[in-house]
Amino acid sequence: MNASERQELINQYKDGYDEVAKALEGFPAEQLFAHPIANKWSAAEIIHHLADSETTSGLRFRRLLVEDHPLIQGYDQDVYANSLNYNRRDIAPSLEAFRLGAGDYRAAL
Secondary structure, three states: OOHHHHHHHHHHHHOHHHHHHHHHOOOOHHHOOOOOOOOOOOHHHHHHHHHHHHHHHHHHHHHHHHOOOOOOOOOOHHHHHHHOOHHHOOOHHHHHHHHHHHHHHHHHO
16 A cells, blocks of 8 residues: 555545534434345444444554554454444434544544
């Protein structure tokens, strides 16, 4: 990967929250929990996943920065979605967590 390609990926990441927020503008609230495509996540499930992903990535990043031999563990996103009731929770707190998590990295980038 060259510097230009890396910068393009960084820019896409920086714009991630804004793109999600734009996509949600005018989105019908009654459709947030719908599954229009079988076996695919709802919009609400995606928002909660983004928040959990940002949180997990933040912890991983901090471990990489401060630990000599960090152990970076994976997680089962589907277990999170089911166990944490992604499709029955208000998205506002997760959307804010996503914004703050992504903002933390935007400042660093």
